[in-house]
Amino acid sequence: MNEKERESKRLFLKSILYGSLTALSAAILYPIFKFLKPPQQTEVEVSSIKAANVNDLEKDSGIIVRFGNKPAILIRNANGDFKAFSATCTHLDCTVQYRKDKGIIWCACHNGQYDLNGRNIGGPPPRPLEEFRVVIKGEEIFISKNV
Amino acid sequence: MKNYIQNLYKWIDERVQLQSLVEFMxxxxxxxxxxxxxxxxxxxxxxxxxxxxxxxxxxxxxxxxxxxxxxxxxxxxxxxxxxxxxxxxxxxxxxxxxxxxxxxxxxxxxxxxxxxxxxxxxxxxxxxxxxxxxxxxxxxxxxxxxxxxxxxxxxxxxxxxxxxxxxxxxxxxxxxxxxxxxxxxxxxxxxxxxxxxxxxxxxxxxxxxxxxxxxxxxxxxxxxxxxxxxxxxxxxxxxxxxxxxxxxxxxxxxxxxxxxxxxxxxxKADPFAPAPAGIKPEWYFLFMFQTLKYIPANIWFIEGEIFGIVLFGIAGILWTLVPFWDRKSFRGERNRFINYVGIFVVIYIILLTTLGWLT
Known part of the structure; x- marks a missing residue:
């Protein structure tokens, strides 16, 4: 075997070695990365819920209700009208609350402020709260996503 | 007793050359x-x-x-x-x-x-x-x-x-x-x-x-x-x-x-309760938390929070890599600029942490 053949043989063995090492790492790492990625939970998409009864809320107050697996806020203003929004602050994901003393929706985490139409009026939130549709059937209040 | 300890030391020393470690220390x-x-x-x-x-x-x-x-x-x-x-x-x-x-x-x-x-x-x-x-x-x-x-x-x-x-x-x-x-x-x-x-x-x-x-x-x-x-x-x-x-x-x-x-x-945590008033992170995150409060919702065309995060990210990377950009200290010369950077960072952290604590 001359030098040239030896060289080519060495190159061949090298590529097999590095090729298998790459394949081995990929075979180990791929399942790990896939394992770490949480599986998509197929939950029933909630589009409408019964939030409360009309008598549950006094005028000028608000409550947090479950909308699927996310919180929503249902507010009854001083006139007795109902409004509902997603209760997830658009800033950093905290849950907002109704501030009776200021008549606003407020996030305690970074002092984010929204008016009673869900518009961001102060503090760091970059977007308004997503508004939900409120339907009152008799005594019951239903809220649903605006389509 | 002393003898036992000496014997034990000798026993270990014979096997792992403990003496050289003691000499090094x-x-x-x-x-x-x-x-x-x-x-x-x-x-x-x-x-x-x-x-x-x-x-x-x-x-x-x-x-x-x-x-x-x-x-x-x-x-x-x-x-x-x-x-x-x-x-x-x-x-x-x-x-x-x-x-x-x-x-x-x-x-x-x-x-x-x-x-x-x-x-x-x-x-x-x-x-x-x-x-x-x-x-x-x-x-x-x-x-x-x-x-x-x-x-x-x-x-x-x-x-x-x-x-x-x-x-x-x-x-x-x-x-x-x-x-x-x-x-x-x-x-x-x-x-x-x-x-x-x-x-x-x-x-x-x-x-x-x-x-x-x-x-x-x-x-x-x-x-x-x-x-x-x-x-x-x-x-x-x-x-x-x-x-x-x-x-x-x-x-x-x-x-x-x-x-x-x-x-x-x-x-206990309740995922369906509003964030409690007066919520604060641990003190060592407070200066960043407080900064996020002051950054407006939008700066130019990007959201304020992203701006803040990118800014802190860059600052952290620069701080970590200081041995590689401080060429003066590398050559053994004095570098006052580094002191100013350090003093600024210390004052910033103390000031914002205090503000976060008080408000």
């Missing part, structure tokens, strides 16, 4: 000058880390890492287990003192330019350990599954989710899904007690080996000073004994804090 010296006191903070950090490992392992005997049981198990530790309140309180206090000691250590190294050649890798491993310490704090904070921790985790992981391009993947990786749930708790528990300690131990080993190998750095400005004559103290036993004395003092401070200011448990 005897030859290691610590410089003595008017800033020597700062050398002790690395040792204090190490001591507090050891306390974290010991108390952490003890807590593991009773802690249950699930959404339904986490809060209750800590309540059980604090009310039923003998000295449970003490162990948990020490773990929490020591975590905070650990970060404080590591911070002081980091700034003293920064101002002394001890990161300059040949100690770049020591600085890098130190900085990585510092970030890990923050990660330890952040992950450990959620484990009691109380209200404050729940929202702190929501905010913290949401910030990670704002990182351009890879944010969403990181957010899901951290939370174990889209929202902060029991899945997040399981993951944080795994990070806190297995993954982080594993990585930290490797970094710490490298860090300590380098310190032993290269010895302590002397600040440039001291070397320049006129009339400065080099004094030194042997590491073993002189410096080590001083170290141990300080550790004893720190242990006492820790005991006083843990006993007279026991760490509270708060109320």
């Amino acid at each position: 005897g030859k290691k010296y610590v410089p003595v000058h008017r800033h020597s006191i700062w050398y002790y903070f690395g040792g204090v950090s190490l001591f507090l880390f050891i306390i974290q490992v010991v108390t952490g392992i003890l807590l593991l005997m009773y802690y249950k890492g699930s959404e339904d049981l986490a809060f209750e198990s800590i309540h059980f530790i604090m009310s039923k287990v003998e000295f449970g309140w003490l162990i948990r309180s020490i773990h929490s206090w020591s975590a905070n003192l650990f970060i404080l000691a590591a911070m002081i250590h980091m700034f003293s190294v920064f101002f002394g330019k001890a990161y300059r050649k040949p100690r770049e890798v020591t600085w890098l491993t130190g900085m990585l350990m510092f970030f890990m310490a923050l990660a330890f704090g952040f992950s450990g904070y959620l484990l009691p599954w109380n209200e404050l921790a729940f929202f702190a985790t929501k905010v913290g992981t949401d910030i990670a989710g704002d990182i351009p391009i890879i944010g969403k993947t990181i957010l899901e990786f951290l939370r174990g899904g889209e929202d902060v749930t029991g899945a997040t708790l399981s993951r944080f528990f795994g990070f806190h007690v297995a993954i982080f300690p594993g990585i930290f131990t490797v970094l710490l080993t490298i860090h300590l080996l380098l310190v032993q190998r290269q010895g302590m750095s002397e600040p440039l400005f001291i070397e320049d000073e006129e009339k400065y004559e080099k004094k030194k103290m042997s590491f073993f036993p002189n410096f080590l004994l001083r170290d141990l004395l300080l550790w004893l003092i720190v242990l006492n401070i820790l005991a006083i804090l843990a006993v007279f200011f026991p760490w509270e448990l708060g109320t």
Whole structure:
């Protein structure tokens, strides 16, 4: 075997070695990365819920209700009208609350402020709260996503 | 008795040449000058880390890492287990003192330019350990599954989710899904007690080996000073004994804090309750938290929070890589600019932390 053949043989063995090492790492790492990625939970998409009864809320107050697996806020203003929004602050994901003393929706985490139409009026939130549709059937209040 | 110990020493020495190690320690010296006191903070950090490992392992005997049981198990530790309140309180206090000691250590190294050649890798491993310490704090904070921790985790992981391009993947990786749930708790528990300690131990080993190998750095400005004559103290036993004395003092401070200011448990997290008023993160995140409050919703065309996160990210990277861009210290020249940067950072952190504390 001359030098040239030896060289080519060495190159061949090298590529097999590095090729298998790459394949081995990929075979180990791929399942790990896939394992770490949480599986998509197929939950029933909630589009409408019964939030409360009309008598549950006094005028000028608000409550947090479950909308699927996310919180929503249902507010009854001083006139007795109902409004509902997603209760997830658009800033950093905290849950907002109704501030009776200021008549606003407020996030305690970074002092984010929204008016009673869900518009961001102060503090760091970059977007308004997503508004939900409120339907009152008799005594019951239903809220649903605006389509 | 003395004979037995000598025989045991001889037995080991014959097999692993202990004598050479003792000789090496005897030859290691610590410089003595008017800033020597700062050398002790690395040792204090190490001591507090050891306390974290010991108390952490003890807590593991009773802690249950699930959404339904986490809060209750800590309540059980604090009310039923003998000295449970003490162990948990020490773990929490020591975590905070650990970060404080590591911070002081980091700034003293920064101002002394001890990161300059040949100690770049020591600085890098130190900085990585510092970030890990923050990660330890952040992950450990959620484990009691109380209200404050729940929202702190929501905010913290949401910030990670704002990182351009890879944010969403990181957010899901951290939370174990889209929202902060029991899945997040399981993951944080795994990070806190297995993954982080594993990585930290490797970094710490490298860090300590380098310190032993290269010895302590002397600040440039001291070397320049006129009339400065080099004094030194042997590491073993002189410096080590001083170290141990300080550790004893720190242990006492820790005991006083843990006993007279026991760490509270708060109320159990409820994913469907609004964020409580007066919510704040741990003090070492407070300056960033406060900054986020001041940044307006939109700056030019980007969202304020992304702006803030990118800014802190760049600052953190520059800080970590200082040995590689501070060319003056590399050449052994004085660099005042670094001092100004350091002073600015210290003032910024103190000011914003105080503001965050007061408001």
